Amino acid sequence: MRAVACALVLAAVAISGQGQAQEAPPLRLAVAGLVHGHVDSFIRAAQARKDVEVVGIYEADKGLLQKYAQMFKVPDSALFTSLDALLERAKPEAIASFTNTFDHATVVEAAATRHVHVMMEKPLAISNAHAERIRRAADKGNIQVLVNFETTWYQSHAAMWTFFKEQRAAGDIRKMVAMDGHNGPKAINVQPDFLEWLRDPAKNGGGALFDFGCYGANLMTWMMENQRPVAVTTIAQHFQPDVYPKVDDEATILVEYPKAQGIIQASWNWPIGRKDFEVYGERGQAIATGGNSLRVALPKEPDHPVTLEPLPQDQRDSISHLMAVVRGTRKPNALSSLDNNLIATEILEAARESARTGKRVELRAR
Numbered sequence: 001m002r003a004v005a006c007a008l009v010l011a012a013v014a015i016s017g018q019g020q021a022q023e024a025p026p027l028r029l030a031v032a033g034l035v036h037g038h039v040d041s042f043i044r045a046a047q048a049r050k051d052v053e054v055v056g057i058y059e060a061d062k063g064l065l066q067k068y069a070q071m072f073k074v075p076d077s078a079l080f081t082s083l084d085a086l087l088e089r090a091k092p093e094a095i096a097s098f099t100n101t102f103d104h105a106t107v108v109e110a111a112a113t114r115h116v117h118v119m120m121e122k123p124l125a126i127s128n129a130h131a132e133r134i135r136r137a138a139d140k141g142n143i144q145v146l147v148n149f150e151t152t153w154y155q156s157h158a159a160m161w162t163f164f165k166e167q168r169a170a171g172d173i174r175k176m177v178a179m180d181g182h183n184g185p186k187a188i189n190v191q192p193d194f195l196e197w198l199r200d201p202a203k204n205g206g207g208a209l210f211d212f213g214c215y216g217a218n219l220m221t222w223m224m225e226n227q228r229p230v231a232v233t234t235i236a237q238h239f240q241p242d243v244y245p246k247v248d249d250e251a252t253i254l255v256e257y258p259k260a261q262g263i264i265q266a267s268w269n270w271p272i273g274r275k276d277f278e279v280y281g282e283r284g285q286a287i288a289t290g291g292n293s294l295r296v297a298l299p300k301e302p303d304h305p306v307t308l309e310p311l312p313q314d315q316r317d318s319i320s321h322l323m324a325v326v327r328g329t330r331k332p333n334a335l336s337s338l339d340n341n342l343i344a345t346e347i348l349e350a351a352r353e354s355a356r357t358g359k360r361v362e363l364r365a366r
Contacts, residue, residue, distance in 0.1 A: 026053040027323045030092035032083060032107050033099030034059040034068050036121050037194040042096060043072050046319060056090030058083045064193060083107065087114050094119065094326045100197040101126050101205055105133040112141025119146040119322045123214035123348065124341035126205035131345040138338060144325050145338045148318045149218055151275055152335040154291035155308040157219070158315075160279060163286050163296055163306070164223065170284025170298065173223060176262040177278040178216025181208060184268035186243050199244055206352050207247030208268045209236055213351060216264030217344035219277055220255060222335050228343055229350075230256045231362045236355035239269050253351045264351075 029052050031043060046052045058080045059065040069079055080086040087095075087110060097107045097120040104120050111118045118138075124147050125131040138145045151157060163169050182188055185198050197203040204210055221227075232255055236248035243249075250269050255262035277288045284298040286306075297303040310316070314324035315333060324330045334340055350361040 024051075024327060026051050027326060028053055028055045028091065028093045029319075029322075030054070030056040030058065030086055030090050030095045032058045032086070032095050032097045032111075033103065034061070034064050035100055035191075035193040035197060036098035037190045038121055039068075039098035040071075042098070042318075043068070045317070046096075047072060049319065051323065052319060054078070055092050056080055056086045058086040061193075083110050087111065087116060092116055094322055096322070097121065100200075100203040101210070102130070102197075102203040105130045105137075108134045108143075108145055109137040112137040112143050115141055115143055117144045117146075117322075117326050119148055119318065119336075122147050122149045122218070123205070123210060123344065124338075125345050126202070126210070128345055128349050131342050135338060135342060144332055146318075146322060146325065146332050146336040147218075147338075147341045149215060149335060151215055151219060151277070151291070152321075152333065153311065153315065153317055154275075154288065155311060156288035156291050156294040157277065158311055159294050159306050159308050160277070160286045160288055161223075163284075164279060164281060165225075169296075170280075170286065171282030173260050173279055173281050175260065175280040176216075176220050176223060177265070178219055178262070179265045179267075179270075179274055179276045179278075180212040180215040181265075181267035181270045182273035183270055184240065184243065184249060185211075187268075188273075199247055201247050204247065205348065206236075207244055207251075208249050208266045209234070209247075209251035209253070209351055209355065210348055211268075212266035213251055213253055213264050213348055214344060215275060216253070216262065216266065216277075217255075217347040218335060218340060220262040220264070221340050221343045221347070223279060224257060224260065226334075226339055226343060227257060228366070229262075229347060229363055230258060231360050232256070232347055232350035232354055233360045234351040234354040236352075244268070248355065251351070251355065253347070253354075255347060 046054050056078045094117040095111050108118050185195050234253045236251040240249050251266045253264035279286050286296045288294045294306045295303055314320050325332050354361045
């Protein structure tokens with residue numbers, strides 16, 4: 001009897017030990033750059049989680065670094081003015097990049113040499129050349145590179161995918177319209193460091209065309225299942241030249257596919273902020289207004305709202321998704337993936353060239 005009892009105790013201890021062994025330590029996460037305005041909410045969200053440890057923050061501007069250190073009570077030992085020093089000493093598993101867009105390639109190249117995964121704020125790159133640098137570094141370092149768009153975590157977009165791709169309710173896609181933007185970064189009082197590079201064509205890639213055109217390029221590439229467009233035609237304008245003298249603040253991008261077209265309306269002149277996406281098929285349509293509203297219509301079903309379902313845990317926000325990818329429980333979702341965003345960059349570069357020349361720009365065959 002004692003032997004049986006002892007065996008049961010040993011088995012219980014073994015099971016308990018297995019449970020403890022399976023409990024993963026917090027994700028060692030570092031932040032590279034503090035000039036992107038979304039960094040505030042990101043650090044706050046990361047610090048609020050028990051499964052994440054912010055092990056270091058890099059920013060070349062010492063004044064800005066100290067500002068955030070005080071705001072988020074980050075110890076001096078976790079502050080770095082050198083990206084290489086951050087990577088060597090903090091030993092993160094992943095980096096979240098909040099630099100200007102121009103510096104994305106440099107961050108990925110540095111991280112890839114240490115096999116550290118990277119997630120950056122949208123868009124991927126300022127040009128195809130920079131995007132190719134990122135791709136090469138990711139391949140060489142065997143790392144995942146993710147691009148974070150707010151719209152990736154919209155329940156409305158997940159339901160739209162189900163409607164078109166899984167239920168096949170509306171037939172093939174014929175037209176897509178993306179409307180993204182607000183009344184301008186200066187008007188909404190973004191941080192000075194954020195405004196400085198958003199108005200710089202070299203650091204941002206453009207103005208509203210890159211800042212908000214990237215949303216439509218990302219979503220359309222997703223809905224077209226990574227089909228590359230045939231050509232891009234763009235009109236870009238300056239409605240506020242005194243505020244944004246070097247970059248566009250208004251852009252309309254026509255994206256041609258063999259059997260569909262996309263219209264991207266990117267603006268720093270909307271009267272209100274918006275991230276809306278409309279998709280029209282052969283026999284039905286779906287209109288998403290923000291993340292929490294989707295209306296669909298079919299020939300025998302008049303326009304009506306759709307009840308939205310919660311997203312899976314590893315797709316509800318950027319940190320949860322990054323953790324799942326880094327820990328190897330899933331691959332990057334289609335919207336965050338490097339494959340999607342390489343094509344999105346092609347669309348944006350072609351759009352910029354079309355706006356410059358006033359001509360339709362065909363994408364080169366691969």
